[in-house]
Amino acid sequence: MVNRSVIGAHYGLRDWVMQRVTATIMVIYTVALALFLLTMPSSYAGWKDFFAQTWVQVLTQTTLLAVFLHVWVGIRDVWMDYVKPTGLRLALHAFTIVWLVSCFIYSVKVVWGL
16 A cells, blocks of 8 residues: 655645635625615615615625635636646736735725725
């Protein structure tokens, strides 16, 4: 019997759990938002008042963070599986990180009105 050293074991499990947790957060937010929107008046003032509440802002920002983490795991796997040149793959990883961090910063500005 040959002993093999498995390098990087359990990274796949971590990513799998991350995808499931972030997807669950997104589903819960989507269902809750749909239920609230069905009971709200469909005026600009109603929407503005609803999204001005702190708990809605916290849930929205948490969900957006989950979206960004979900995207990172997914697109990183695409780059690792289908882009073979190491330099190009590294450049795509760096671009993706910069893009997602920029999206997160902009989401904070939009959600919290900063």
